[in-house]
Amino acid sequence: MTDNRPYHRYTLSNAVRLLLIPMHGVNSIATSVMVGVGSRYETPQINGISHFLEHMVFKGTKKYPTTDDVNIIEKVGGLQNAYTDIDVTNYHNKALSTDWELALEVNKELALSPLLLQEHVDKERDVIIEEMKRYEDEPAAKVEEAYHMMLYPSTTLGMRIIGTERSLRSVASKELKLYHERQYSPERMVVVLAGVVSRQSSAIRQKTEEWFGNIKPRKTTSIEKVSLKQEKPRLEVVTKPDAQQAHLVIGLRTFERRSEDRFAWNLFNLIMGVSFTSRLFREIREKRGLCYHIRSSSGNFEEVGSWDIYAGVATEKVTLATQAILGELGKAKENGITQEELQIARKRLKTLLAFKSEDPEFFTEWYGRQEVYNQDILTVDDYIKKIESVTKNDINHLIRKYFKTETLNMALVWNRKKDDTLEKLLKI
Incomplete structure (x- = not known):
């Protein structure tokens, strides 16, 4: 064969x-x-x-x-x-x-x-x-x-x-x-x-x-599996007196590394916070002028995961920026995404993969990471097939599944002390 x-x-x-x-x-x-x-x-x-x-x-x-x-x-x-x-x-x-x-x-x-x-x-x-x-x-x-x-x-x-x-x-x-x-x-x-x-x-x-071939097996230590239950939103503030700008991350708990949800979510992430055409960039930077840089990304591990949004904003505009970001999350939860957004995101993701596939180092990462994590290996073509099968309803279902007020978290580095009013804003 x-x-x-x-x-x-x-x-x-x-x-x-x-x-x-x-x-x-x-x-x-x-x-x-x-x-x-x-x-x-x-x-x-x-x-x-x-x-x-x-x-x-x-x-x-x-x-x-x-x-x-x-x-x-x-x-x-x-x-x-x-x-x-x-x-x-x-x-x-x-x-x-x-x-x-x-x-x-x-x-x-x-x-x-x-x-x-x-x-x-x-x-x-x-x-x-x-x-x-x-x-x-x-x-x-x-x-x-x-x-x-x-x-x-x-x-x-x-x-x-x-x-x-x-x-x-x-x-x-x-x-x-x-x-x-x-x-x-x-x-x-x-x-x-x-x-x-x-x-x-x-x-x-x-x-x-x-x-x-001659390396002998060793008695290694295994990882401590994480199982955390969060019942209300949380705020963590780091005071840095010399900070010229406030830096914030707002995020939600999502899924583990192997989850089938990752294919639809990668498309959603592109729609929300990757590039000049993303919702967050257009609303928070272009329309409101609240930041220079804003982006979204995922962090997924063996048993847990999260999705987060980063932005650097003027200290006096932290409340406005927080409200605006949460407002965009609320819109996504209520209205979902459009078919046009899905088509653009799918095309963009396929194009990005095509660009990256011209570099041998991309493939050592692509295949090596999957193998070292003991995952079933997906080729780039396999991945694209998964992306092609994602529907608008798939993404909208995941938004409703993971957009929960109780799993919201916010971290903030700025030159002030903790502001309890910010924690009260954390709801979708």
């Missing part, structure tokens, strides 16, 4: 997974080593260690013992980076297809063989604390963090990715090595290559087996 899937999936004997995504018309290759671990796998005592570890690998590995050595991809004209998220860490790069072996080897070294020397730990800790202070000086980032923490209080899901200064100061080389040993288990690893891979697929499989 012919395999017509646009990707190839292989599983090593130790459960490491390999995904190859062939692309035509490109001369580059993107490689990624994803590990299904992030801040929600930590404890409060070592909060931030996943991100700390991701920083530390660039200080040297067994084969590339210095920072200069690790940056060898840049010396051949490529791009190298990494990031830590709540539930995944990703070591990724992009290079010419002729350099695929070097690109994959560097990511292998970063993920599997960091040196984690104490002298480097002490120096990098100070770097991360400076990174933390930078976030503290960015109200837009601060309000997003405050909103997330108020959604999931007293849980590992609600902890900061970067950690706290106190938790970071408790982390030394010993803790980093132990965390790496325990959490970087083979069944959590996904190796992804996208771009010019067809000609060397056999060699890629051989190298993946050689470099990743």
Whole structure:
């Protein structure tokens, strides 16, 4: 039987997974080593260690013992980076297809063989604390963090990715090595290559087996599942005396990552708060002049999720902006969306996917994320079919399902103290 899937999936004997995504018309290759671990796998005592570890690998590995050595991809004209998220860490790069072996080897070294020397730990800790202070000086980032923490209080899901200064100061080389040993288990690893891979697929499989096939399984920690019941709207205020503007997030609890609701909701999100033609942009910025930037987005995890709206507004206009945003939510709940809005959103989403599909790095993320989360993989074409099947009634049903006053939350960063009158506005 012919395999017509646009990707190839292989599983090593130790459960490491390999995904190859062939692309035509490109001369580059993107490689990624994803590990299904992030801040929600930590404890409060070592909060931030996943991100700390991701920083530390660039200080040297067994084969590339210095920072200069690790940056060898840049010396051949490529791009190298990494990031830590709540539930995944990703070591990724992009290079010419002729350099695929070097690109994959560097990511292998970063993920599997960091040196984690104490002298480097002490120096990098100070770097991360400076990174933390930078976030503290960015109200837009601060309000997003405050909103997330108020959604999931007293849980590992609600902890900061970067950690706290106190938790970071408790982390030394010993803790980093132990965390790496325990959490970087083979069944959590996904190796992804996208771009010019067809000609060397056999060699890629051989190298993946050689470099990743001998990793022994570890006894890992599982995540703490979150189950929170919210019975009334809530307001969280962070006072920042030097803030020149108020930054707010208003949102609602929605659905988990695998929910079938995500297809219709992605279209609704485009209609409400993505781009110049969205309802929120036209009403809050263009018509009322209350903000410069406004957008909506979703954050969905294994068992819970939310949808939120961010805006930066003048401090004296927070009440007006809050009323206007909630007014738009009320209109959506009462009247739903139109068929024309659905058609435009569907076309826009398909076009965005077409643009992104020209970049190999998009595909390492698209397929890698689904695989590391142990989801049934949807190709871009599969996804488009799901989008095509969404009706206006589907979206309007979801609006009524999730637009509930009792699950409203608002976070605000500004230069004033908490204003109880704002909490009274939180209703749909």
